[in-house]
Structure formats: structure tokens, C-alpha cells
Amino acid sequence: MMWMFRQKVVKFMPSIQIASRFLHNMKDGQNGRIIWSPPLVSLDHPDIWPSELIPSNPPPNYYYSGEGNAAVIDGKLIAEKIRLGIADEVRRMKDCIKKVPGLAVIMVGDRKDSQTYVRNKIKACEETGIKSVLTELPNGCSEYDVLNALSTFNNDPSIHGILVQLPLPDHVDEERVLNKLNLDKDVDGFHPVNMGDLAMSGREPLFIPCTPKGCIELLIRLGVEIMGKKAVVIGRSNIVGLPTFLLLQRHHATVSVVHAFTKNPEVITRDADIVISAAGVPNLVRGSWLKPGAIVIDVGTFPVEDLESEHGYSLLGDVCYEEAVKVVSAITPVPGGVGPMTIAMLLSNTLDAAKRAYQFT
Amino acid sequence: MMWMFRQKVVKFMPSIQIASRFLHNMKDGQNGRIIWSPPLVSLDHPDIWPSELIPSNPPPNYYYSGEGNAAVIDGKLIAEKIRLGIADEVRRMKDCIKKVPGLAVIMVGDRKDSQTYVRNKIKACEETGIKSVLTELPNGCSEYDVLNALSTFNNDPSIHGILVQLPLPDHVDEERVLNKLNLDKDVDGFHPVNMGDLAMSGREPLFIPCTPKGCIELLIRLGVEIMGKKAVVIGRSNIVGLPTFLLLQRHHATVSVVHAFTKNPEVITRDADIVISAAGVPNLVRGSWLKPGAIVIDVGTFPVEDLESEHGYSLLGDVCYEEAVKVVSAITPVPGGVGPMTIAMLLSNTLDAAKRAYQFT
Numbered sequence: 223m224m225w226m227f228r229q230k231v232v233k234f235m236p237s238i239q240i241a242s243r244f245l246h247n248m249k250d251g252q253n254g255r256i257i258w259s260p261p262l263v264s265l266d267h268p269d270i271w272p273s274e275l276i277p278s279n280p281p282p283n284y285y286y287s288g289e290g291n292a293a294v295i296d297g298k299l300i301a302e303k304i305r306l307g308i309a310d311e312v313r314r315m316k317d318c319i320k321k322v323p324g325l326a327v328i329m330v331g332d333r334k335d336s337q338t339y340v341r342n343k344i345k346a347c348e349e350t351g352i353k354s355v356l357t358e359l360p361n362g363c364s365e366y367d368v369l370n371a372l373s374t375f376n377n378d379p380s381i382h383g384i385l386v387q388l389p390l391p392d393h394v395d396e397e398r399v400l401n402k403l404n405l406d407k408d409v410d411g412f413h414p415v416n417m418g419d420l421a422m423s424g425r426e427p428l429f430i431p432c433t434p435k436g437c438i439e440l441l442i443r444l445g446v447e448i449m450g451k452k453a454v455v456i457g458r459s460n461i462v463g464l465p466t467f468l469l470l471q472r473h474h475a476t477v478s479v480v481h482a483f484t485k486n487p488e489v490i491t492r493d494a495d496i497v498i499s500a501a502g503v504p505n506l507v508r509g510s511w512l513k514p515g516a517i518v519i520d521v522g523t524f525p526v527e528d529l530e531s532e533h534g535y536s537l538l539g540d541v542c543y544e545e546a547v548k549v550v551s552a553i554t555p556v557p558g559g560v561g562p563m564t565i566a567m568l569l570s571n572t573l574d575a576a577k578r579a580y581q582f583t
Numbered sequence: 584m585m586w587m588f589r590q591k592v593v594k595f596m597p598s599i600q601i602a603s604r605f606l607h608n609m610k611d612g613q614n615g616r617i618i619w620s621p622p623l624v625s626l627d628h629p630d631i632w633p634s635e636l637i638p639s640n641p642p643p644n645y646y647y648s649g650e651g652n653a654a655v656i657d658g659k660l661i662a663e664k665i666r667l668g669i670a671d672e673v674r675r676m677k678d679c680i681k682k683v684p685g686l687a688v689i690m691v692g693d694r695k696d697s698q699t700y701v702r703n704k705i706k707a708c709e710e711t712g713i714k715s716v717l718t719e720l721p722n723g724c725s726e727y728d729v730l731n732a733l734s735t736f737n738n739d740p741s742i743h744g745i746l747v748q749l750p751l752p753d754h755v756d757e758e759r760v761l762n763k764l765n766l767d768k769d770v771d772g773f774h775p776v777n778m779g780d781l782a783m784s785g786r787e788p789l790f791i792p793c794t795p796k797g798c799i800e801l802l803i804r805l806g807v808e809i810m811g812k813k814a815v816v817i818g819r820s821n822i823v824g825l826p827t828f829l830l831l832q833r834h835h836a837t838v839s840v841v842h843a844f845t846k847n848p849e850v851i852t853r854d855a856d857i858v859i860s861a862a863g864v865p866n867l868v869r870g871s872w873l874k875p876g877a878i879v880i881d882v883g884t885f886p887v888e889d890l891e892s893e894h895g896y897s898l899l900g901d902v903c904y905e906e907a908v909k910v911v912s913a914i915t916p917v918p919g920g921v922g923p924m925t926i927a928m929l930l931s932n933t934l935d936a937a938k939r940a941y942q943f944t
């Protein structure tokens with residue numbers, strides 16, 4: 223086979239300029255390297271969304287003159303129904319085997335958003351009869367302290383789920399901590415074995431990460447057919463974007479992942495029947511980004527100061543709600559959409575873990 | 584927040600019928616189930632491509648009247664250069680520490696294509712000075728026999744890479760076998776920990792699966808800028824499609840995955856700057872599926888009987904080559920494109936494993 227590279231070819235390549243670099247590379251003997259690809263372009267490349275994409279405020283005029291009749295997906299109500307079901311199961315377990323599921327939470331530092339999340343999780347445990355234990359460590363604690371707390375819970379047979387509230391402070395290595403988490407208690411599903419098992423055909427993870435699981439649960443409860451649908455996931459975090467992609471593909475959607483390096487993301491989202499946004503950028507997704515009739519799940523929870531709110535801040539979603547409701551057929555609000563579902567899924571994973579541990583069916 | 588669901592909304596949903604099912608579900612109390620999503624819609628759902636998509640023969644007339652000037656990507660030549668570099672490194676290792684990398688191959692049964700792949704891999708080892716050991720087991724062997732062979736190699740310090748040639752016969756559990764593979768010797772990169780580490784931001788796998796790594800290496804040697812480009816992966820196998828998606832995304836492409844349940848796949852592929860096809864369906868990708876100027880990597884190797892060929896069969900790619908060359912700017916041929924790169928990456932992974940084992944830099 224011969225290399226054929228002529229000027230005529232180059233003109234077909236408006237955006238991918240391969241000719242000159244390629245020829246250069248062939249000449250200089252690959253600079254003595256055996257493999258040219260960098261080991262991996264690190265995903266740590268921070269996903270900073272281009273500022274021109276981000277409207278400073280909800281825009282004053284809307285592109286669509288629709289009637290704003292999108293169904294508002296009441297995640298709070300659906301999550302409540304799920305929690306009631308879980309409470310029933312916990313009661314049945316207690317009656318039958320005198321045991322209840324136990325969830326341990328490790329929180330480091332005093333981030334306000336983390337505190338709210340943890341408070342909500344523990345409250346939800348109480349309401350469903352799940353035992354909860356909270357270990358709070360100061361921001362200045364050592365990695366050893368975190369690993370120590372983790373080890374205690376790993377070995378405690380009354381604890382079936384362990385949750386390390388992320389993010390951890392910079393001086394604590396998140397990867398090392400999560401690697402030490404007992405796989406059978408990884409109710410967050412963030413261990414690489416769980417993620418690998420979620421990704422790979424023919425395997426099943428012990429736990430599915432809570433937020434993605436909550437998003438899919440919402441879609442299924444809405445009666446949305448996922449198989450064969452075009453779905454777009456915005457954001458590619460380990461916690462939401464990545465497992466949401468994997469899960470949607472498991473359900474046989476055709477999935478595209480949009481991230482901060484995506485050019486013209488609106489062209490891709492506008493083609494999607496299902497949009498799940500987890501960029502963490504308020505109002506990133508405009509009405510003009512969405513296909514009429516699409517289903518939108520907004521995972522964004524960007525905290526902004528709000529002195530009128532009980533805890534001093536409120537949460538903003540990724541989606542410009544006022545525009546979106548005029549275009550799509552259903553959308554989750556922020557707050558009250560995905561958030562309560564995440565907690566319900568955490569309880570559900572903890573219940574599953576306890577059932578497995580006690581072989582209770 | 585209230586549920587608002589009116590007739591006006593429903594008319595916006597041409598393809599996603601959510602109204603009636605949702606309302607039904609809300610009424611019947613979720614049939615007593617706590618979680619409605621099936622644990623996972625299994626990916627084992629076989630990826631059978633709709634027959635109307637598959638042309639029985641390369642079609643008689645072409646859609647494009649281009650001049651057929653696509654660069655033919657000579658994987659054989661590039662792989663040879665890589666193998667020469669590996670041979671140099673192996674020689675240097677031998678000179679310095681009197682050790683060479685060792686690769687063990689376990690092959691079960693007598694599939695002709697597997698035999699060819701294994702033969703080629705062993706030949707490549709010989710040419711680069713890598714020690715190779717082949718264990719051939721009959722089709723009727725037990726899972727225990729396979730695990731036994733694996734265990735021997737796991738414990739042999741002169742073996743740095745172990746390759747279990749897939750597919751295994753049906754009565755041998757692939758998952759159980761691969762789970763037992765020493766992570767440090769998983770040169771194929773198929774262990775779920777490796778896959779999880781490839782998937783997750785902030786982590787790096789010990790090994791990147793050979794075929795996807797070979798595809799990326801080709802793109803980089805061609806001088807193709809991956810970051811920000813639209814890429815489509817066709818197929819979602821554990822071996823090629825999935826890790827190719829993960830790797831392209833690591834390189835900051837915007838990636839869509841097309842599979843057998845994708846509706847109008849050609850609409851998605853036609854938008855891509857980079858198409859990597861691994862469906863295993865001959866001539867699935869027509870010229871009309873491709874964007875002018877795109878780069879096409881054809882991973883398909885469908886064996887068809889060919890009495891004139893040395894081994895009694897020849898390989899067909901996924902891409903209708905005659906059509907594609909008239910549209911795209913560069914394309915890999917089958918054979919002679921990705922195949923030799925896969926082998927080169929296997930050697931490269933084995934060399935890396937040996938270097939790690941001996942702390943040789």
C-alpha cells in the first residue's frame with residue numbers, strides 16, 4: 223500500500239489539517255520516540271467553558287414564542303414516593319431479621335454546599351429508618367485521618383454503605399481514599415471497578431452512581447422510551463457526566479457527550495431527544511440549544527449567595543429555565559428536580575447493599 | 584412545584600410519547616416496585632445491525648463523483664517503524680540488564696481468525712526480540728484448564744504480558760477468566776479496573792487496549808488534531824468501541840457512539856471529522872455516510888471465505904472502501920490499516936510492562 227498525498231486531498235480538509243504536519247513527522251524520524259501519542263491527554267485539563275457561551279444573566283428576550291407548556295418534572299414528589307417504598311422495605315427487614323441498613327458519611331471541611339447535601343442525606347435516612355453515622359473531620363485533617371475513618375466503617379458490619387462527601391480538600395488524595403473503600407459498601411459507585419463494570423458489556427456493577435441512576439429513574443417514570451433515542455450528556459465528570467453516558471448507552475440510546483472543548487455545542491444538543499446537563503455552568507443551555515419536544519434533565523447546582531434563603535445561598539441549574547420551558551416537553555426544575563432523586567437513589571443503593579449483606583430478599 | 588401536563592405539551596412530542604404512560608404509572612402506584620428502572624438493560628442485547636442497512640455486496644453505482652484521492656493510511660508501514668523502535672529498546676534492555684520482555688498467549692479452540700491473529704502476534708514478538716510463549720488448549724477444555732494456564736503465567740516473573748485470545752468458547756466464562764488476570768500483566772487492557780481507570784478523569788490505566796491505542800496513534804502520526812473535533816465511534820464492544828470512545832474523549836474530542844439501535848446512523852456519521860468504525864459489518868459505512876474531508880479508521884475485520892488466499896479466507900472492513908475514497912481525505916485499508924497497529928501496540932504494552940517490572944527506564 224502506498225501513501226498517496228496530493229494537493230487535491232488537502233483541499234477536502236477544511237478543519238483537519240493533516241498534510242503538512244504528517245509529512246514533517248515522516249521526515250524527522252518521529253523524533254526518536256516509539257509511541258507518539260502522549261500517554262493520555264489528561265482529563266484533568268480543566269473543563270472551563272468558554273466565557274462567550276455563558277450568559278451573565280438570564281437573557282432579556284427569548285427566542286421562542288411557544289406557550290411555555292412544558293411539563294415540570296417534580297423530582298421531589300417522585301423521590302418522596304420512592305422513599306416511602308424504601309421505608310416500607312426497611313420496616314419489613316427490621317420485622318423479619320431485626321436489622322436495618324446503615325449508612326456512614328465522611329465529611330471533611332466546612333463547605334456550605336457539602337453540609338447541605340450531607341444534612342439532607344442524613345435527614346432522608348432518618349425518615350426511612352436507615353441508620354446513619356456521620357464523621358466530620360476538620361479541613362486541616364490528614365489523609366491518614368480520612369483513611370482511618372474509612373477503615374473503621376469498612377470493618378463495621380452494621381454499616382452497608384459508605385459515602386465520602388466530595389470534593390475532598392486538595393491535600394487529601396481523592397483517588398487513594400476511594401480506592402480503599404470496601405467495594406461492597408461503595409454506594410456512590412465511584413470505585414473504578416464499579417465504573418469499569420458499568421462501562422463494560424456483559425458485566426454489572428454492584429452500585430450505579432446515584433445522580434445518573436436518579437436521572438434514568440426519572441426518564442423511566444415519565445414513560446420516556448430511551449432505546450434508540452438521541453441523547454446528549456453535557457459535562458463529563460466522574461460523578462455525573464461519565465456514568466450518565468454509560469447508563470444511557472446501556473439503555474441503548476445513541477449518546478453524544480458535550481464538554482468544554484466542544485465546538486458549537488448547541489448544534490449537537492439541538493438534535494437530541496433527551497438532554498442531561500451536568501456542566502455546573504448556570505444558564506449555559508439556552509432555549510435555542512434545545513429541540514422542540516425534548517426532555518431536559520438539569521443536574522446543575524451552582525451555588526450563588528442568596529441572603530433571603532435559609533442557608534444563605536441558592537442553587538442555579540445549567541439550563542436557562544425560562545427559555546427552555548417554551549421549547550421542550552418536560553424539564554426538571556432546580557432545585558426540586560434531580561437533587562431529591564440523588565438522595566433517594568443513595569437510600570436505594572444502601573438498602574440494596576444491606577439486603578446483599580444479610581442475603582435478605 | 585406542580586405537575587402541569589396538558590394536551591398542548593403532548594403535541595410537541597412527536598417521537599417521545601411520555602404523557603399516557605406517565606399518567607398511567609402515577610395512578611397504579613408503580614406496581615409496588617420501589618425502583619422502576621430495570622437494574623440495567625443488559626448490553627448483551629445483541630448488537631445486530633438492521634439488515635436494510637447492510638448492502639449485500641459493494642454497490643454497483645457510487646454516490647460521489649469525487650476523484651478518489653483520499654490518502655491511504657499505510658498502517659503496515661507505520662507499524663513497522665514502531666516495531667523497529669521497540670526492537671531497539673528490547674536490545675538496549677538486554678544489553679543493560681540481560682532481560683527481555685516476555686509475552687504469554689493463551690488460545691482456546693481452533694478458530695481460524697484467532698489462529699491468524701495469534702500467529703501474527705508471535706511472529707512480531709520474534710522480530711522485535713520479545714520472548715513469547717503460546718499455550719494452546721482444545722475447544723473442549725474446561726474453565727479450570729484456562730485458569731490454570733493463566734495462573735502459571737501470572738506467577739512467572741519472566742512473563743510481563745498475558746493475552747487471552749478472545750472470544751473464548753461459550754462454556755468458559757470470559758469475565759471470570761479476565762478477572763483473574765494479574766493487573767500488571769493485562770497488556771490487552773481489558774480488566775475492569777483498567778477500563779474504569781481509562782474512563783475516569785484524574786486516573787490513568789496501566790494499559791490502554793491495543794486497537795484503540797493503535798487508532799489514536801495513527802491519528803496522531805497523521806497530524807490529526809483530535810481536541811475539539813467531532814468524532815463518531817461505530818460499535819460499542821468492550822474491546823474496541825468502548826475504549827475508543829473513552830480514549831477519544833480523553834483527547835478532548837466530542838464523541839458520539841453509534842450502535843445497532845441507532846436510528847439514521849448516517850446522519851450522525853456525516854457530521855464527523857473523525858470516524859472510527861468497529862461494527863464488524865462489511866460495507867456498513869457507505870460513501871453517503873461520510874463527510875467530505877473526514878478521516879476514516881476502519882477497524883472492521885469480517886472474515887469471508889477466499890480460496891485464493893493463503894489461509895482460505897480474507898478480511899472485509901466496515902467501510903465501503905470504493906465509495907469512501909471518493910469522499911474522505913484519509914482512510915485505512917483492510918487489511919493493512921489498523922491490524923498491524925494493534926500488534927505493534929501489544930508489543931509496546933508488553934515492553935512497558937517489562938520496563939515497569941524491572942524499573943528499567
